[in-house]
Amino acid sequence: EPEVTQTPSHQVTQMGQEVILRCVPISNHLYFYWYRQILGQKVEFLVSFYNNEISEKSEIFDDQFSVERPDGSNFTLKIRSTKLEDSAMYFCASGRRVGTEAFFGQGTRLTVV
Amino acid sequence: EDQVTQSPEALRLQEGESSSLNCSYTVSGLRGLFWYRQDPGKGPEFLFTLYSAGEEKEKERLKATLTKKESFLHITAPKPEDSATYLCAALVEGSGSRLTFGEGTQLTVNP
Numbered sequence: 001e002p003e004v005t006q007t008p009s010h011q012v013t014q015m016g017q018e019v020i021l022r023c024v025p026i027s028n029h030l031y032f033y034w035y036r037q038i039l040g041q042k043v044e045f046l047v048s049f050y051n052n053e054i055s056e057k058s059e060i061f062d063d064q065f066s067v068e069r070p071d072g073s074n075f076t077l078k079i080r081s082t083k084l085e086d087s088a089m090y091f092c093a094s095g096r097r098v099g100t101e102a103f104f105g106q107g108t109r110l111t112v113v
Numbered sequence: 114e115d116q117v118t119q120s121p122e123a124l125r126l127q128e129g130e131s132s133s134l135n136c137s138y139t140v141s142g143l144r145g146l147f148w149y150r151q152d153p154g155k156g157p158e159f160l161f162t163l164y165s166a167g168e169e170k171e172k173e174r175l176k177a178t179l180t181k182k183e184s185f186l187h188i189t190a191p192k193p194e195d196s197a198t199y200l201c202a203a204l205v206e207g208s209g210s211r212l213t214f215g216e217g218t219q220l221t222v223n224p
Contacts, residue, residue: 004156031210043157043200043214056209091156098210099144104156 004105023092119215142206
C-alpha cells in the first residue's frame with residue numbers, strides 16, 4: 001500500500017541552525033501539506049502546496065519556513081534559524097484532490113536544544 | 114474563529130464495552146469532517162470522511178456519523194488493539210485545503 005515517507009525520523013539541532021525535513025508523498029497525489037504537533041497539543045496546519053507553489057499557509061508559517069519540491073518525488077520543509085519553540089513532530093501529508101482525505105507520514109521529531 | 118472540540122479527553126473501556134466519541138464543530142461552513150487514528154509517536158492514520166449531515170461510514174468495529182453540529186465515532190465491542198488517540202478534523206469553507214483538528218480522545222481498551 002502506498003504511503004508517505006519522511007526522513008529523518010528524529011533530528012536534534014542547535015538553536016539558530018537550519019534544518020531540512022524531507023518527505024516523499026504518495027506518487028499520484030497532487031496536493032502536499034506540512035503539519036506540526038507540539039507535544040501534548042493538537043495537530044496544526046502549516047502550509048499546503050499545489051502545482052509547484054504554496055496555495056495556503058498559516059500564521060505559524062513565517063519567513064523562517066520555506067517549502068520546496070526539488071524534483072518529481074521529494075517535498076521538503078526548511079526552517080532557516082531554529083528556535084526552541086520549533087521543537088515538535090512535523091508531519092508531511094499528501095492528497096489526490098483538494099477537499100478529500102490527506103494521508104500522513106510517520107513524522108519527524110525535531111528537537112531544538 | 115473555527116473550532117473543533119472533542120470529548121471526552123480520555124476514555125477507558127473494557128474489551129467488548131461499546132461507546133461513542135464526540136466531535137463538535139463550530140465553523141463557518143463545513144466542507145468535510147475527517148476521522149483519524151493516531152498511535153503514540155506516529156502520524157495520523159486516515160479512517161473516514163463525512164461530507165453531509167446524515168451520512169454514515171463503517172469500518173470493522175468503527176462507525177462514524179455526522180449531524181449539522183457534531184460527529185460521533187461509535188466503537189462496537191472494542192478490542193485492546195483499538196487503543197489509540199482518535200482525532201477529528203474539519204475542512205472549512207474558504208480555508209482551502211487546511212484541516213482544523215480537535216485535541217483528540219485518548220482511548221484505552223483493557224483486556
